[in-house]
Amino acid sequence: MNTPAIPRLTLESVRIRGVVVPLRRPIVAKVGEFRQWPFILIDVMTKEGVIGRSYLEPYVEKSVKYIAQAITDLADALKGKPLAPLDAYRDNMRTMHLVGREGVSLIAISGLDMAIWDALAKAANVPLAVLLGATTGPVRAYNTNGLWLIPLDRVEKEAAELVAQGNFKAIKIRLGREKLKDDLAVIAAVRRAVGEDVQLMCDFNQGLAFGEALLRLHALDDQGLSWFEEPIVYDNLEGCAQIARKMKTPVQIGENIYGPREFLKAVNARAADLYMPDLMRIGGVTGFMRSAAIAGAAGLPLSNHLYPMISTHLLRASETADWLEWSDWAEPILANPLPVKDGFAMVPDVPGVGLEWNEEAVKRLAM
Numbered sequence: 001m002n003t004p005a006i007p008r009l010t011l012e013s014v015r016i017r018g019v020v021v022p023l024r025r026p027i028v029a030k031v032g033e034f035r036q037w038p039f040i041l042i043d044v045m046t047k048e049g050v051i052g053r054s055y056l057e058p059y060v061e062k063s064v065k066y067i068a069q070a071i072t073d074l075a076d077a078l079k080g081k082p083l084a085p086l087d088a089y090r091d092n093m094r095t096m097h098l099v100g101r102e103g104v105s106l107i108a109i110s111g112l113d114m115a116i117w118d119a120l121a122k123a124a125n126v127p128l129a130v131l132l133g134a135t136t137g138p139v140r141a142y143n144t145n146g147l148w149l150i151p152l153d154r155v156e157k158e159a160a161e162l163v164a165q166g167n168f169k170a171i172k173i174r175l176g177r178e179k180l181k182d183d184l185a186v187i188a189a190v191r192r193a194v195g196e197d198v199q200l201m202c203d204f205n206q207g208l209a210f211g212e213a214l215l216r217l218h219a220l221d222d223q224g225l226s227w228f229e230e231p232i233v234y235d236n237l238e239g240c241a242q243i244a245r246k247m248k249t250p251v252q253i254g255e256n257i258y259g260p261r262e263f264l265k266a267v268n269a270r271a272a273d274l275y276m277p278d279l280m281r282i283g284g285v286t287g288f289m290r291s292a293a294i295a296g297a298a299g300l301p302l303s304n305h306l307y308p309m310i311s312t313h314l315l316r317a318s319e320t321a322d323w324l325e326w327s328d329w330a331e332p333i334l335a336n337p338l339p340v341k342d343g344f345a346m347v348p349d350v351p352g353v354g355l356e357w358n359e360e361a362v363k364r365l366a367m
Contacts, residue, residue: 006120006123006124007048007123007124008048008082009047009048009050009082009083009119009123010046010047010080010081010082010083011044011046011047011075011078011079011080011116012045012046012047012079014042014043014044014045014071014072014075014112014115015042015045016040016042016043016068017040017041017362018038018039018040018041018061018064018065018068018366018367019038019039019362019365019366020036020037020038020061021037021038021039021329021330021332021365022035022036022332023035023036023329024328025145025146025148025158026148028150028174029149029174029205030149030176030205030206030207031206031207034059037057038057038058038059038060038061038064038367039055039056039057039330040055040056040064040067040071041055041333041357041362042054042055042056042071042112042114042115044075044083044112044116044118044119046083048123050119050122050123051119051122052115052119052120052352053118053352053353053355053356053357054112054113054114054115054118054284054310054353055111055307055333055355056107056110056280057307057329057330058107058280061367063104064367066104067104067107067108070104070105070107070108071111071112073108074095074108074109074112075112077091077092078091083116083120084116084120085113085116085117085120085284085285085286086286088112088113088116089109089113089283089284089286092109092113096109101258101259102258102262106258106259106281106283106287107280107281109283109284110280110282110283110287111280111284113283113285113286113287114279114284114285114310114353117131117284117285117286117353118352118353118355119352121351121353122351122352124351125351127313127347127349127350127351127352127353127354128313128314128352128353129312129313129314129316129317129347132289132313132314132316133317134313134316134317135316136316136346136347136348136349137316137346137347138344138345138346139312139315139316139321139324139344139345139346139347140170140323140324140343140344141168141308141323141324141325141326141340141343141345142168142169142170142171142172142199142201142325143162143163143165143166143168143170143172143326143340144171144172144325144327145165145326145327145329146158146162147159147162147171147173147174147186147190148174149174149176149177152182152185152186152189155186155189155190155193156189159171159173159189159190159193159194163193163194163198165340166339166340166341166343167340167341167342167343168198168326168340168343169199169343170198170199170200170201170226170343171194171200172200172201172202172203172229172325173186173187173200173202173203174202174203174205175187175202175203175204175220176204176205176207176208176216176231180219180220183216183220184220184223187220187223187225196224199226200224200225201225201227201252201323202220202225202227202228202229204228204229204230204232205230206231206232206233206234206256207231209232210232210236210239210243213231213239213243214243214246216231217231217243217246217247217249218247220249221248223249225249226249226250227249227250227251227273227274228243228249228250228252229251229252229253229276230252230253230255230256231243234253234255234256234257235256237265237269237271238269240266240269240271240272241269241270244270244271244272244273250272250273251271251273251274252272252274252275252303253266253271253272253275254266254274254276254277254278254282254303254305255276255305256278256281257275257277257278257281257291258281258282259281259282259283259287260282260283260287260290263275263291263294263295264294267294267295267300273301274300274301274302274303275291275295275300275301275302275303276302276303276304276305276323277291277302277304277305278304278305278306279305279307279310279311280306285310285314288304288311288314289314289317289318292314292317292318292319292320293319295318295319295320296318296319296320299320300320301320302315302318302320302322303315303322303323303324303325304323304325305325306329308326308327308338308345309334309337309338309348309353309354309355310353310355311324311325312324312338312346312347312348313347316347326340332358332361332365333357333361333362334355334356334358335356335357335358336348336354336356338354
């Protein structure tokens with residue numbers, strides 16, 4: 001395979017904008033209720049005219065200004081230097097040794113890293129998946145856009161809508177309601193709506209105490225669910241490992257793991273059967289691909305958390321790629337959203353990752 005020729009790029013400036021997008025279906029989960037969703041849009045400008053783009057989903061609107069400033073400071077240190085994502089990642093991580101390499105620090109590094117990789121792939125005139133050594137093609141996807149902790153009488157209709165959105169063969173539901181019978185009722189309602197052939201992932205959003213999780217998951221272990229996601233608080237790796245050993249349903253974690261070193265700790269602790277890193281926390285493209293190598297070496301199935309436009313490229317280049325978590329929350333601000341057909345997302349065959357802003361919407365939804 002021929003390695004794409006990549007012209008030298010030099011970072012000139014970075015533009016950062018905050019927007020708030022109304023959600024079609026409000027998030028109602030153990031971690032909170034959200035009717036709108038903040039995004040941080042990042043444009044890395046180069047002297048050669050190539051623009052690398054990425055975005056972050058920081059959950060909390062007030063955090064946008066802090067993360068934006070951190071990205072600006074990191075980019076300022078790279079001005080005039082060759083645009084090389086591995087060098088930038090290494091140097092940026094070193095600057096965080098004294099203040100910590102999690103939280104806002106790594107989130108800022110991640111956002112910048114994704115934009116730099118996009119610029120590099122654009123300069124090479126290939127999709128990011130190709131730059132990483134893979135090909136463009138389909139990635140199987142599940143719909144995560146609903147079935148939060150909503151009233152039972154709305155569940156069947158919403159489940160059918162999620163499947164129809166892209167002829168999905170898998171959707172995610174949220175569990176951890178007040179009583180076990182309520183969770184069982186939701187599962188039954190979804191099955192009535194979508195049938196037995198649609199796979200059901202379930203997410204507890206860290207909402208259960210450890211003892212409660214053991215009782216609840218044992219009671220749900222024969223429901224044919226594809227996985228139990230984050231039943232307890234994310235950093236209790238020993239507790240997650242104990243749960244995973246006791247259940248026949250696979251345990252899924254990963255969206256709250258910060259960086260590939262912490263990812264390795266989770267794998268070494270056998271904290272889960274399945275992993276789904278979040279690009280904002282794992283370290284962008286660089287952190288994801290390093291974690292993908294760990295998962296591949298361990299033979300652990302790897303999915304993603306959010307960021308479907310970018311994650312399709314990375315899953316194509318991952319040895320143990322499993323599922324793409326598909327969300328449409330960013331669609332209002334994207335010029336070319338990522339479609340799903342017959343349950344598969346197709347990696348865009350365009351230079352970079354395929355991110356272009358809908359500038360009219362960005363202006364209208366600006367913070």
